[in-house]
Amino acid sequence: MLYRLNRIYPPTNWHRFLLSARTRILAGLVLLVFLSILISIVLIREILFAQLQGRLQRSLQQEVKEMQKLIKGRDPSTGRYFGNDARAIFRVFFSRNIPSEDEYFVALLNGELYKTSSGNTPETLQPDLQWLARQAQTQESVPDTVTILGERFVYLTYPLPTIGPDRGVFIVMVSLSKQRQQIDRATLVAVNVAVFVTLIALFLAWLVIGRVLSPLQTLTETARSIRGLDQNLIQAIPVRGTNEMVELTITFNEMLHRLQTSFATQREFINDASHELQTPITVIRGHLEILRHTHQRHAEILELVTDELDQMSRLVNDLLLLAKAERPDFLNLEMVEVSQLTEDLFTKSIVLAPRQWMLASTAQVRIVADYQRLTQLMMNLIQNAVEYTAETDEIEVGSQLIDEQVCFWVRDTGIGISPDDQARIWRRFARGSNSHRTSKGAGIGLSLVKAIAEAHGGSVSVWSQPGVGSRFTVMLPIDPL
Structure with a gap:
């Protein structure tokens, strides 16, 4: 069975890509941009709906004003004023005015459906007789909305100011649901365009971020290339530009220089200590060996001194070993x-x-x-x-x-x-x-x-x-x- 020592390995290329500053900055931009688009689309949609309702109410009031103007005029078929003839008023108005798309005219006479704009009366209006009955009894002209069989309308009811056997009520209404559908379609187009443009912008942002962070990549590659205390520390990173990255590059180069000086001093100390301590120990030991053979009476003392020198030699070797323990080549x-x-x-x-x-x-x-x-x-x-x-x-x-x-x-x-x-x-x-x-x-x-x-x-x-x-x-x- 084969094993290796557990070490801290650098992340894989995939993890390095996901955790890189470039990816995280772009992810933040993506989140910020899409949140901005989402909020903008919602706000724009609501603003368009508010503007739509205001425009529709003005359109309804315009139709009522035309009805009021007609009532004060003359019947073209007789040349006389309309007076209290509600039927004649409706007949002339419907013949002269053509409703726009999704706009409907409805005439109620004596509480019943009398006339509608030709060919475009909404099918959903026919079954809701209760709503028609309520409108026939209205006494004031106030804009309102109603939902009939799932379709939303904005309408304005205008009771004709006639006195006589016939009581007429004029209703002008617009399908709000269809208008909303148009806004929704326009919103969807805007979303698609915004997403497309955003993707292009994010791609360009990816390139720009990469260019801005390129000095950091150079710093990383330089740091990774330093495999030992004696190698590549003198390697300097080119300084370009006049921004914060330049300051970082200069600081990193200064740090490399200080490390190089520190390691050089350490090497010199180790070499000097090894030479300066080992040499006298060797010389002393040699002379003691000579004295041991020439002065037998001092053999015991010389033995003790030799033991101390051996211990000093071991101490020097151990200190040198400890000094090398942090080196990559240890x-x-x-x-x-x-x-x-x-x-x-x-x-x-x-x-x-x-x-x-x-x-x-x-x-x-x-x-x-x-x-x-x-x-x-x-x-x-x-x-x-x-x-x-x-x-x-x-x-x-x-x-x-x-x-x-x-x-x-x-x-x-x-x-x-x-x-x-x-x-x-x-x-x-x-x-x-x-x-x-x-x-x-x-x-x-x-x-x-x-x-x-x-x-x-x-x-x-x-x-x-x-x-x-x-x-x-x-x-x-x-x-x-």
Whole structure:
């Protein structure tokens, strides 16, 4: 079974496209534009309806005015005034006036339907005799609306001011439903045109946004191209224009320059420290070896000095390793068989000191890791266990697969660690209160363990009880390939 370490991978192209600033800006524009169109269409439609009703009422009043003007005139067939002859008034009016489209004239005489505009009387009007009867009794001319068999009308009733055996009522009405249908059709056309124009505008906006955000894309590509501390940091982004993006580009270039200077200083310090510290240590050790053979009486003192130099050399190496822990080239990744690594660690451990060594279990899994760094991590924990145990104490080494994670551990039955010390032992140069003066460590080993584990995307923890022992656990997350 093959596994690799769990790492944070960049999003896929599809997710990157959906989450990009360009897409989110365009999505905001789409939402804003379509909400504006929707609100505008609703408002325009209502305004058109209001204007329509006002125009229709003026049209109805105009027809009534023509009726009033006719009543005051003469009958062309007799040459005499109409007087109270309602029948003659209706006959002349209907012969002279032709209603416009969707407009209807209705004449009521003595409460019954007498005459309508020829050929265009609405079919819905015929069955509603109750409404006609109510209009025949009206005494005032007031515009109103009525729905007859699902069709909406706006109408104006005008009772003729005649006195005589015949009581006439004139009704002029317009189909509001058909007028609304015309507005709805016009609104639909406007919506289609607006959507089409908006789509073109959004496409152009997409291009403009891409051009505006192109410096950000350049920044992203430049940042992505920086794979190591020594590479590409000097690469500057071309500065174009005089807007906010230019300021951002200049700031980013200045940041790259500061990073380059900082990393160069760090490299110089590491190289200088390595040379300046290792060289005198080597020279001193060489002279001590000469003195050891020429002055036998000082052999014990020289042995102590040599041990201190060895400890200083280890300290220098550990400090250099910690300085490199944050570098991208810190790990040399390869396929590692966890079971073989665990067995190799156990083999190396049993020769360190006489203890009750135990190999608990080995995980049958392969991971992508740095074999040498993991060995260094575990050997630090094992060496730490050796220093704080006696010959009769147990030291257990093992590994296993737990919830898609590889777990390494080192358990001992030594003196343990106090609760107050368990949090600070991971800091550099920190030592537990139970540590003894003869320990060869400088308090950096557990800092190295933590740095190596985190470089692999994992973590390290400790459980300990004074007088019972300790267990150090390293968890490395994995995912199947």
